[in-house]
Amino acid sequence: MSLNYQSVEDAELVTLAAEGRESAYRELLSRYERPVFSLIYRMVRNRTVAEDLAQEAFIRTFNAIDTYNPQYKFSSWIFKIANNLTIDHLRKRRVPTVSMHGAPDAVTPEAQARTSLVVQSHGESPEEYVQNRELAGQIEAAIGELREEYRVVVLLRHIEGHTYDEIARILDIPLGTVKTYLHRARAELKLRLAEA
Amino acid sequence: MNSDRSSYGGHLDDDAIQSLLDAAEGHVGAETESARRHLADCRGCQARVDAWREVFGELGQLRRFAPPGRFAERVLSGIERPGEALSSARAWSWVRLRRWLTGRAADAHLSGRRLQEFADGALSRQHATLAKTHVAACGDCESRLAGWQRLIATLEVLPSFAPAAGFAERVMARWREVAEETTGRSRATRKWLLLPRSPRGWVLAGTLTSMPVAAFAAVAAFLSTVPQLTTGGLATYLWWQARDALSALGSSVLAAVMQSGAAFRAYSLADYLIASPATAAAAAAGFTALMFSSIWILHRNIGFPRLALRHVHN
């Protein structure tokens, strides 16, 4: 019964988990807690919210474990669940200032004003301090200013290393749209980094 | 994006044509749909697609075998058929093809999109071969490519973030809570339903239920063969028997009530109801239903062996 779970493939882990083995769930958690949390964190840019959403993503994944389709990668599946939760959260929270999405050029000054407001805000909590430093780098700031559709494809492609096909499946969008989003996202990033 | 895709009045540019040919190999993008629609009506673009298709065919060879000496010339002579008049679109394409194959590709710069996808390793082999060849010969595209490669490299070394310590424990604890709530609910539901929980349970319940039903049917069949025994007569007999039993118990109050006019009217009504076939059918159905439920309660409480479908263990 003593299995070395670390050497077991994702799909096999899912089978073991569906049989009710807690160690299999734990191994899936240890494999995906960082990637899932990182993706959500870079999308919502708040540690507390990101943790809540990541926890919910794992619970939903675990509860649905016997509906997993082994034809697809487990990572695609869990990222799909995590992304859906994140999008729901962002939609609920959406405020008028974010509707500048349509005009990418107008983003920078406003976004800068917003960022400086956050940094100067009355007494940072230790958590806020950490997170302002974590996401304060030039490139992180540039990623944060991308509109959400662009940001998520960049994160899935260049940080998580998913293929274009996997991204299309995770986001439920056509392959051509993935390519277009990536193209525009990288072009915007390049522009912002050149300005900085 | 469409600006670098169809650069001259709706006609397909080289990128679009190459995407289309890629799509034929299974890399279907949304933008190829509009290209296909245009292609259906435009002879000029059709001719250029044909020319590119030939290039792709030759490039397929290039990938698999080391190109023999004078490869380019051979390709060109294979396409150029003596005496064949080239359409203008085809001739234009021919110039591009000759330039590319002979390494003079000064005017075939790569679009930003193509360079990005090349830097990202996302081009098909044919496109990658074309791009590589161009970049090797073009300093301009080479430095643009380097810019995209730098951006991608910067993104790819970004760290992943860990959630706060104890995250996994919190998830497992919360998940257990959720699981308990869920199984608690389903257990409660099952208690109400009293349904067998395994195929074997269903077989047992079915068999046991059918036995009393069969017995009841047999009695009914027997009664129908005896002409003197009508339903009404039988009921009257049972009624007398009951009245005798009650009298024997010395229940004078009950007996007095029964012998009164009210009791007689109730008896008449009951006699009429019992004699009607609808009542007989309803009684049979009610009896069967009672049998079913009693058997199920029996099944639940005695706990016949259950064939577990999935045993969950930790």
Ligand SMILES: [Zn+2]
């Ligand atoms: Zn055309």
Ligand SMILES: [Zn+2]
């Ligand atoms: Zn060039």
